[in-house]
Amino acid sequence: AQRVTQPEKLLSVFKGAPVELKCNYSYSGSPELFWYVQYSRQRLQLLLRHISRESIKGFTADLNKGETSFHLKKPFAQEEDSAMYYCALPMASGSARQLTFGSGTQLTVLP
């Protein structure tokens, strides 16, 4: 079954330090993976998707099929990065488009 695991519920780093939010998945087939971000009491926003290989707000994520991981990284964290981060992938391949989300990691960037 498709599953997303975010092992860290809470993560704190100091401003300017590197940050890595972990995401592991189980999926049959070629996964599409997404990272969503939710700033305090706001809507979830798509941060990035692996298919586009983009860097958004300095964040990148590389799909590692060998390790079944899609960790989110940023070399120098900023205080405004403090938010809840969710990793997500489709629950099934094909036309079904429902995403399953990990449990989320609350990132706090300390001054």
Place this chain on the structure above:
Amino acid sequence: DAGVIQSPRHEVTEMGQEVTLRCKPISGHDYLFWYRQTMMRGLELLIYFNNNVPIDDSGMPEDRFSAKMPNASFSTLKIQPSEPRDSAVYFCASSRGQGQANYGYTFGSGTRLTVV
């Protein structure tokens, strides 16, 4: 486009009352999803629609929950009767279908429901 619009933003109701949450998806999006967010369970998919037709409602917790999508621009999630354990933030999201699958979702701002 104004994005996905949900109303109300906040709802406080007494146990036993009926609650109706509303969602307007982005025009042209043919998928609509209802999620519930709680501290304990994170984001849970309740139900989703494709072209206004409910496809999977296996996430709906009980018969007290029902959802409709009478047309492409409107959906409701109803809880009757409401219970304190239904207190959560309910998100609506929409997306385009297969073929443009990599867009991901656009979420609404959510409805924060408190049942007392």
